[in-house]
Amino acid sequence: MNDVARQQLSIQVESMDLLNGQIKMEAHASASYLAMASWCEQNGFFTSAKFFFKQSEEEREHMMKIFHFLVDTGGNPISPEISGINHEFSSIKDIFESALNHEIKVTESIKNIVKKARESVDITTERFLDWFILEQVEEENTIRDILDMIEITGMEGVGRQMIDDKVGDWIEG
Template sequence: MKDLVRQKLSIHVDIMDLLNKQIEKEAVSSSAYLAMASWCDHNALSYSAEFFYDQAEEEREHMMKLFRYINDNGGNAFSPEVGSVNHEFNSLEEIFETALDQEIEITKSIHNIVGKCRKVSDFTTDHFLQWFIEEQMEEEQMMRRALELFDLMGTDGLGLKLLDERIPQIRKKHVE
């Protein structure tokens, strides 16, 4: 029966497997952003905390978009298990550097899936993933803008507090 179901997929079976792996990556990313938000909350960086809570929710939405796509196209999406997530950070700047690295890895993964889609002529999934490519470009740009603030404003005392207050403006530009 399992093989019969896989034959009736609208998406290529190898692509479905890659998408399920991407679902897990999005879930891990969401959990990592929650850990970052918690660190910010505990360090009185409330604007940055809210930024990362929003990022966590956005990553979950990405996960669900992939999950539904697989199921809507005859596949079988798997609910991911998330292992341990880093909760220890030394600074807000380190958090944003980690966030940028995380977004770059997600981008590479999406690009890998798109490349595979093209090899196996899964044009429907290729088209579906174009939204993710655009989204990832915006996510990376947002993290880079935040990191530029550290260079401009510094990371100590008042500079850090002022930087924290600027974080919502970065997200606002991303959402517009």
């Protein structure tokens, strides 16, 4: 992109670059959640599979929200290449722990972009990311609640089915 076009952006170039990184992170999350949904389907956790299909869609929506924001501010959104998706999990608990670890990384990434936007007085980007900060609180809380339920219920016998059934409470929530 030439210098004249970059001068006409409504967004700081550093913010645009960081948001393109966030687009890739959201796309990776979407693909990871599809892999988790597949594992759940193959292992009889059908409600959990629905949960992860929904999560995958939400992550793609987040990616597109950022993509459109960059377009609207005159930026150059980049469609990311995705690789390195894990398809192997040892248990439903392993899946939800992986999901929580990923959501924590996403939260830290968004906080970093907000911090950089604040430092460069990119108020537009900072305000745009307010919604994402609150969304991450919800995402992390949901998965922590599910992990707490797994801890209380256990993974043996009926507990296994109870876990999958209870995950349904978070699909519509």
